[in-house]
Amino acid sequence: MSNYSVFIRSIVVALLIMVLSACSDKQNEHVAIRFSHGLDTQHPVHKSLIYMNEVLQQVSGGSMELIIYPSAQLGSEREVLELLQIGSLGMTKVSASSLEAFVPQMKVFSLPYLFNNHAHFWQTLNSEIGQQLLDAGTPYRVKGLGYFDAGSRSFYTTKRKVENPEQLTGLKIRVMNSQSAVDMVNTMGASATPVSWGELYTALQQGIVEGAENNPPSFYFSKHYEVSKYYLLDEHTAIPDVIVIGTHKWNSLTQQQQSWLTQAMQEAVVYQRILWAEATKDSLQKVKDAGVEVIVADKTSFQKSVEPIYQKLQGTKLEPLVNSIKALGEH
Known part of the structure; x- marks a missing residue:
């Protein structure tokens, strides 16, 4: 092998090591995603986000976490969506109605009496239609990760x-x-x-x-x-709540990190539906008790x-x- 060939091979190997090292460093870095929403800390949505963070930390071995800002500390739903678009905020929870300006198809959820019952509602969200609606915001730099129940x-x-x-x-x-x-x-x-x-x-x-x-x-x-x-x-x-991540933040994650976040989202959706059903029943009783x-x-x-x-x-x-x-x- 000529000296030139050895030289070229050495450069290729060195570059490969640098790329692999960079990927490894990124894979092992601690990722904290700032998450804003407008609801009270006693609300089922906030409790479900706390649970989502716990799952994320567990599946990622502590290398990922959500920093949650409740009670509209960082602004209204419209304001935080704009922060997501410019990359100043990582994630948020918004009503599907708030996404109408960015994703016109979301208007479908605001149509009265569209769903026969709650089963039909969740059948739609879990179908290809529901996934297409989550993905429809990508051109506007917002990506839907999942739906939370917001009842009727x-x-x-x-x-x-x-x-x-x-x-x-x-x-x-x-x-x-x-x-x-x-x-x-x-x-x-x-x-x-x-x-x-x-x-x-x-x-x-x-x-x-x-x-x-x-x-x-x-x-x-x-x-x-x-x-x-x-x-x-x-x-x-x-009208469901939608958990949204800015595409700037999503694209900055490795494939493995995206997988961890997706898993945490899926588990939180199941958990939140249980909390929501309990909260709905409890809330109706409490307002009745209040007159x-x-x-x-x-x-x-x-x-x-x-x-x-x-x-x-x-x-x-x-x-x-x-x-x-x-x-x-x-x-």
């Missing part, structure tokens, strides 16, 4: 009991900053009024809005039951009131997705 959203009011859509007429109902939510509440006959979550208690107390809509645990943990004494279980929408009248709605009139929303979907890009979801429920 129902109306609660401060001044008068509501049992049918006609009784919503004229009421100012707080909605999320989502055009789909605005359209739904307006179609039912109320006056949709976007108010930030952090300002809602005061808005209800002062009469700026006369009602809102959310799931039972959020109604309880927010203490909105203190100023809203009527809770109507009409269960108009089932809230819980009314079980006859959903037929509410379903009829939102038919115009589905009529407007005809010929739109969302229609095939809606049809696919409905088809799942027929099996």
